[in-house]
Amino acid sequence: MQRMTYRVKVSTLRAKRRLSYLLRPSKRTLNLKSNLVPSIPYSPSARFSKTKKLVQLSSIALLSLPADSLTTMKAQVPAYNKVMLQKTLIIAAVPGDSTYFATDGFQHGFGYDLVRGYADELGVGIELKAYASDKAALRALQSGAADMALTTASSQLKNQLELSSINVSCGYDTSLTDNGLNPKVSWTFKQADDPLSQKASYFLCDRIKLESTQSLAAFYNQNLLKDAYSQQHFKKTLTEKLPDYQSSFKKQAKDYNHDWELLVAMGYQESHLDADAVSPTGVRGIMMLTNSTAEAMGVADRVDPLQSIGGGARYLEEMKSTFQDVPQTDRIWFALAAYNMGPNAIKRIQKHLDSDGINDKNWANIYNYLSENKASNSRYEQCMQYVSNIRSYIETMKMQTV
The missing domain is CATH 1.10.530.10 (Lysozyme)
Structure with a gap:
């Protein structure tokens, strides 16, 4: 392990020296200019060759960097930061009696109203994108087209896509089922450690908020015309x-x-x-x-x-x-x-x-x-x-x- 570490360090050092040597000003060019000697004619092929060499050496230097450096370079910006910067929470949702309705000019629904409450607490607006299936909505979240998803997707599907999810009832499923709502209605996020997900968990599972959620479930009771x-x-x-x-x-x-x-x-x-x-x-x-x-x-x-x-x-x-x-x-x-x-x-x-x-x-x-x-x-x-x-x-x- 020590030998491998030493070789990586040496390789990195050599790559840096090569880049430094190549990029430093040419003494010959400086002397020519100082002596007012006519400059060498411009050659596109020579410039291309030099650029190609720069790219090759840069690649060597990049590959020589330790693995943790590459990970840092690829770190993703948390969804929370993006939401707060753009002042908009983008929701991927599937229409349904437990998620949301869109009826001639206004959107409403049990899940949607909960999301609006969360957006109000964050101080941002909402942009809702409708999808035909749970999988399509979750794929949109996975690809970055949405910040969170509002669905009734199965745990198996969410686990398969490696997504983090919060049940909106926080385990009090009877408050939903008693009102004819789907107990699987949930908010899903790309990363469990994203502040957007963590704050959502605190928001939904707060004791006072749970009481409000149960009242909201009663308002959206779906049993009225079931008999x-x-x-x-x-x-x-x-x-x-x-x-x-x-x-x-x-x-x-x-x-x-x-x-x-x-x-x-x-x-x-x-x-x-x-x-x-x-x-x-x-x-x-x-x-x-x-x-x-x-x-x-x-x-x-x-x-x-x-x-x-x-x-x-x-x-x-x-x-x-x-x-x-x-x-x-x-x-x-x-x-x-x-x-x-x-x-x-x-x-x-x-x-x-x-x-x-x-x-x-x-x-x-x-x-x-x-x-x-x-x-x-x-x-x-x-x-x-x-x-x-x-x-x-x-x-x-x-x-x-x-």
């Missing part, structure tokens, strides 16, 4: 009643800048698309408007389908405008909650969260507050169910699972 009765009732309503009102939903959605299927989901939640519906409290019509709301929205006849849908669409637009400072991805949930419970009730919750140093413009935090305090206020539980149900209906229509 046969609910599924058949929803499908029957869309088949038999929606055709009579579909043109009205589309017209009012266009007039007030909404997704028409979102309005359908609201109408189903409010009245099961029954134009003559009346509640014990006196609200009426497809969108179940109160007298005061109908008057404010210019609705003269609450049981007239077109007027009722128009009144609901206009009121929802006002709620969206009220929460203009909320990021678009969460604004629709705020607007729906305000539609159900009133904007001032939501603003009071925001004020309470803000006083505790909690982000009051994040829907997961609002939903968690509703969940924690529903025992003392029945309206909170009603609001939670209202928004969750509409989310489920619109996802079901978009995914065409009925």
Whole structure:
């Protein structure tokens, strides 16, 4: 071993001497210039020969370096550094009921909302790249096309690709399975020792964050239309009643800048698309408007389908405008909650969260507050169910699972 080390050192030293000798100024050239003797004519072939020799000698010197020097030269920049420098977290994700949905202008989903929370903590934005399969998303991560992956890939596949992974439930899988979510949903990183991966682990597995994750899982509950009765009732309503009102939903959605299927989901939640519906409290019509709301929205006849849908669409637009400072991805949930419970009730919750140093413009935090305090206020539980149900209906229509 000593002899081999000595030969490497000697070889390195000789290579350096050769390079030094070759690169030092020629005495003959200096003398010619100092004596004002005409310079030697330029020769491309001679210059090429000299360059070739330089490359050969440089290669010899490089190969003579110790192995640890080469490793240092090839060291990769941590993904965390790149993310913080570019202020963007690039996610390779596979669409699904446990990862994310992309529905006409905004992205949401259980896994996606968790990623947004992490990005907010890092102070960076998100760029989501969709892939058709777990393997394709993980390959993108492996190649450097993404900083992390959001998938439900098997441990076998992730191990095969030599990637590091964190289960978003941190071992509390029942919090996902009880809500119909895939317990394998995870965040995957290229290196386990990358700060991006290590910080993600602390973020997900913090005790307070775990409670928030469990509440978020309840919001994204996928069991609502899993039982046969609910599924058949929803499908029957869309088949038999929606055709009579579909043109009205589309017209009012266009007039007030909404997704028409979102309005359908609201109408189903409010009245099961029954134009003559009346509640014990006196609200009426497809969108179940109160007298005061109908008057404010210019609705003269609450049981007239077109007027009722128009009144609901206009009121929802006002709620969206009220929460203009909320990021678009969460604004629709705020607007729906305000539609159900009133904007001032939501603003009071925001004020309470803000006083505790909690982000009051994040829907997961609002939903968690509703969940924690529903025992003392029945309206909170009603609001939670209202928004969750509409989310489920619109996802079901978009995914065409009925």
